[in-house]
Amino acid sequence: MPSPKAPKPKPSARQQAAGGKRVDRPRATGRVTLNDVAAAAGVSPITVSRALRGTRAVDADLVKQVERAARKLGYVPDPAARALASQVSNTVAVLVPLLSNTLFVDLIEAVQSTLMSAGYQTLIGVTHYNAEEEERLLRSYLAHRPAGFLLTGFDRTRASQQLLARSGVPAVHMMENLLAPDTYSVGFSQQAAGEAITNHLLSRKRKRIAFVGAQLDARVRQRLDGYRLAMRKAGLYDADLELLDPSRSSIGLGAALFEKLIDTHRDIDGIFFCNDDLAQGGLLAALRRGVRVPQKIAVAGFNDLAGSDQMPPPLTTIRTRRTEIGMESANLLLKLMRREPVPNTAIDVGYELVVRESA
Amino acid sequence: MPSPKAPKPKPSARQQAAGGKRVDRPRATGRVTLNDVAAAAGVSPITVSRALRGTRAVDADLVKQVERAARKLGYVPDPAARALASQVSNTVAVLVPLLSNTLFVDLIEAVQSTLMSAGYQTLIGVTHYNAEEEERLLRSYLAHRPAGFLLTGFDRTRASQQLLARSGVPAVHMMENLLAPDTYSVGFSQQAAGEAITNHLLSRKRKRIAFVGAQLDARVRQRLDGYRLAMRKAGLYDADLELLDPSRSSIGLGAALFEKLIDTHRDIDGIFFCNDDLAQGGLLAALRRGVRVPQKIAVAGFNDLAGSDQMPPPLTTIRTRRTEIGMESANLLLKLMRREPVPNTAIDVGYELVVRESA
DNA sequence: CTGAAAGCGCTTACAG
C-alpha cells in the first residue's frame, strides 16, 4: 500500500521555477496590459498606473513617455481589474421611475453626457414608481461597487435608505429638494410650482378649478399640496374638485379623466393637470366634445413636454429645468466622488411659468 | 557604517506566518466572499463557485449546503472579480439612436426586463444617429468585456464592424433584418411596411400622395423606398412629392413641414409621414389651417406612438412590434451568449396596419 | 464529483 504521505512532486516544480519563469497554465487574453506599457516605456507598472490616472506626481517626462507607449500599443485600462483592486468602479447608477416620460429621458441624456466626459459609465435602472423594485435594483447595483448614485426623489423604503447610508457611496437626489444632513439634491419646490400655476388660473378669474392627477407619486402629491394651498388662500378650496387616479399618466387617461370631470361637474371653469400628457389628452377631448378652451374651461399642465406648444390651443404649463437638473446633479456627484468640498447640499434650480393660450 | 546588506526582518515575519495566518497588509473590504461561504459550508471555494453557478455537476447535498451558507451570510458575488477571472462580464450593451423617441424606450424596457431576469445588466448607449459616436461607444464598451451587444440597424462604420467581428462578442441587430452569415437580427421589413401604408393611401383613391421624412436614417430611407415602389407600381410616382428634412423628428417639425407642403403643393390629397410624431404635428397644423382630414388630405404615420389614437382625427399608421422585438432580441442574444444552437439568424416579427380615421 | 494552485489586470500600502 503506497503511503498517502509520499513526497509530492512539488520540489521539482520549484526547481523549474528556479530556472526561469514558469510557463505552465498561461491564460492568454491577448489584451494589452499595464505591464506591456511599462515594458515599452521602460518603467514599472505602478508608474504607468499613476502616470495614466494622474493621481500622484510623476515626472513630466516619464508621463509623456508612458502616454506615448500607451497610445502606440492601444492600451485600454481594464475596468474590472481596476474595480477589483480599488474597490470602486467607474460606474454611476441612475435610478428613474420610468423611461416613457420624456421628463426622465431629458434628465438621463444630460446626466449621461456630463458623466461620460468625466470618464464615468452610466447604469440606468427603472423603478416603475415601485419602492420594492428600487430596493432590489439598489442591492444589485451595490454589488457592482458603483462610484455614485443618482436617484429620483426621496420616498424609498427604510431598507433602501440604510443600504445607501451604510454603503458610503455618494448619492444625489434629483427633481426635489430636502434639507437634511449628508443629503444632496438638485431640484425645485414641486409644491411652490403647483401653487404658482394654480395662482395663474386664479388670476384668470377662475373659481371652480379642478386638480386632475395620475400616478400619485410623491412629486404629484406635492403639486397637489401647492394647489390646495393656493385654493385655500383664495377661499375657493373644494375637495370635490380633486380627481385622483393612481394609474399611469398618459394622453389617453387625460382624455378620459377630462370627460369624466366635465360630465360630473358642470360648473368647472379651470383644470390643473398634474402632468402635460394628461393635459394634452384633456385638450384633445375638449376639442372632440366642443368645450371651448380657455373660454369655458382654462387648462394648465406641468413639465412642458414635447407637443404642448402645438396643442389646440397651445398649453399653459410649468417648464421644469430637466437638463439643468441632470447636469447639476452629475456635477455635484462628480465632486462628491472626488471627495471635493461641496458648497450647497440642496440646489434649487427653480421653475418657469409658461403662459400660452389654454389659460 | 552599517552594511546595506544586513539581514532583513523577513525571517521573523515568516516565523509569524508559520504560527498562523499572515496578517500584514490586509486590505479589508468587509465583503462576504466565496471563501467565507466555503468555510461556513465546509467545502472548497471552487465547489462554492460551481454550486452557485450551476455550471458543473456538484453533489446535490453539497449544493444545498452551499446555498444555505450563502444565504445565511448574505453572499453576493463580486461582478468585477468574476469579469476579471472569466474574461467576460454579465453586462449587455444596448446601443440606440435616441431615447427621446418612445419607440426605442419601448425596445429598451423589453430588453432590460428580459435580460435582468436572466441575470444580466444592461448598459444603454445613445448614438444620436451618429456612426462615429457609435464607434466611440463600441470601443469604450468593449473594454468592459460585455457579454453581448444589442444594436439598432446595420449602418455603421467599417471600423465598428471590424471591432465587433474581432471581439467575438455576440451581437443582435434590432428593428431591421439582414440575411448574412453570422449576422443575427430581429425586426421587420421597413420597406414592405412603407409600401403597405402607401398602398393603403392609394386604396383610399389618393393620387397625389406626398412623403414627408425627417432624420433620414437608414430605416426612414427604407420606408421611402417602399413608398416609391408603391407609387411607381401605381404609375403615380412624382419626385416632387418628396419632402425630406435631415433634422430631428418632432411634432413641431411635422407641423412646419405640413404647412410648407400644402403652401407649395395645392393638389396634394395624401401624406405619408415617416414617423408618428411628424404626423401628429401635421394633423394639428391641418386643424389650425382648416384643412379637413381625411376629406381634403388623408394622413398616415408610422410606428403608432403614444397619442396617435387621440389625435383629431385619430391617426392611421403602421404599428411596429417594439416590445416583441426587444424580447425576441434579448432571448436570441441569451442563446448566443450561452453558445446554444440558434435556429434563425433573421427573425421577422412583421408589422400591422392600423386603420383609424385620418386615412 | 472535488480540490490545490495559479492567474486575470489592476491598485494599495509600504518603503525609500
Add this chain to the structure above:
DNA sequence: CTGAAAGCGCTTACAG
C-alpha cells in the same frame, strides 16, 4: 518621485 510585493475575489486549467 519611483518601485517591489501583496492582494482585490473570483474562475480556469489540471489533476485525481
